[in-house]
Amino acid sequence: MKKTLILTTALTGFAFTANAAEVTIMSWGGAYGKSQVEAYNKPFAEQTGAKVTMVDADNPATPIKAQVEAGNVTIDVADVEYSDAVRLCDEGLLEEIDTSMLPDAPDGTPAAEDFIEGALTDCAVANIVWSTVYAYNTESVDGEPMTMADFFDLEKFPGKRGLRKAAKANLEMALVADGVPAGEVYDLLETEEGVDRAFAKLDTIKDSIVWWEAGAQPPQLLADGEVVMSTAYNGRIFNAAVGEDQPFEIVWDGQILDFDLFVIPKGAPNLETAMEYIKFSTDTQRLADQAKWISYGPARKSSGALVGLYQDGETEMAPHMPTAEANLTNAIVNDFEFWADRDVELSERFNAWLAN
Incomplete structure (x- = not known):
């Protein structure tokens, strides 16, 4: 009935x-x-x-x-x-x-x-x-990384890096690290030269990468000391840092909004x-x-x-949002149409790059 x-x-x-x-x-x-x-x-x-x-x-x-x-x-x-x-x-x-x-x-x-x-x-x-950012464990890093270029600088900040096992986000971040302004990233990725440049930048840290696939993995990799820095979803790092008192810091430079x-x-x-x-x-x-x-x-x-306080009743959430004004300097807005059109092609190239 x-x-x-x-x-x-x-x-x-x-x-x-x-x-x-x-x-x-x-x-x-x-x-x-x-x-x-x-x-x-x-x-x-x-x-x-x-x-x-x-x-x-x-x-x-x-x-x-x-x-x-x-x-x-x-x-x-x-x-x-x-x-x-x-x-x-x-x-x-x-x-x-x-x-x-x-x-x-x-x-x-x-x-x-x-x-x-x-x-x-x-x-x-x-x-x-939300956004893809990178974060570091303050107990594993000497100094204070501040830019996307620092993520790729193994000499200044030695140690393993965590990256999501996918072309998306990695190619954009590689270009930002190589000096491309956020607003020009997708124009460059539309070209063969731009894609080559992104993969060339990834080559510089390839041997130091630990790959992750699930969002829960980067905080764990950082906590376990398997990596000193990792790309991650900003909310997962916030939860680990504020909710679980982990010594993690987010670097907002080059974040990719989605x-x-x-x-x-x-x-x-x-x-x-x-x-x-x-x-x-x-x-x-x-x-x-x-x-x-x-x-x-x-x-x-x-x-x-x-939007008010975190569940702890103390932490103001607004400054931790990817859309907070202070966090938007050099931010990239994910080009959804670009990835809808190019995902298969760039994923194939990424997988071939991984295999070499």
Whole structure:
């Protein structure tokens, strides 16, 4: 028998049927996954009675293509990077999302105007702004690294370096380290000369690299002393430094700003509930609540003023956001279209470079 569940919160009002009131979310795990469980999943389950299951993946975009093509989709919502959202949508692997369904800001501003530029696409709704940075262990490094060039300077700062095992972010950072201004990086990467230059810079530290694939790995590599510096997601380093009292410092120079977005795989078993979950989780208050747990900026403008203290009740979150003015000097905004178009080609070259 169908039973209608109705939400009557101040910010959200929707109804859906109990026979669809379950939803499986795939995200990245770790401190980020915890922030979503606390800010989105628990309140959604409490207010709707829906069963919310969280599944972790090193990169949630990876299983979507295989599941959709096999006709065996087991996840309803996935949290993915922007270039993956664009690519999967272009390939017809995602459900389209009518963004007019998203709740207005508390002052009545329509969602389309309240989300920061680029945060809404045909198949995706952004929830956070995050960045790839590099960090170092202050107990393992003599001196104070301040620039991307310092990350690549093995003479001045000897020791192993951690890098994500992918072309994305590494090529941009290599060019910044080689003296290319942030605003010129993608123009140069559009050329063969620019790609060659990036790989040549990576060559200078290749023998000192420890590769990582999951977001939880860089803080562990730094803590264990396996590397003295590592690229990482800024929120993971914040969690380790502030939440776990690790002696880590972030270097913001050359940071690469990015979005994470919610998408729904084509053929999701609980489509209606998935849509309601996204509506709920990307309202103004929910996005502000998420920032209490990790230093990723909300994708809505109206959420910014509601971002307060970390869960410790002491640490102001605003200065730790990648979008804080002091952290934006020489920042790169990820060119989503560039990576949607060039990811396969550059990944093949990266893998060939790794093998040599």
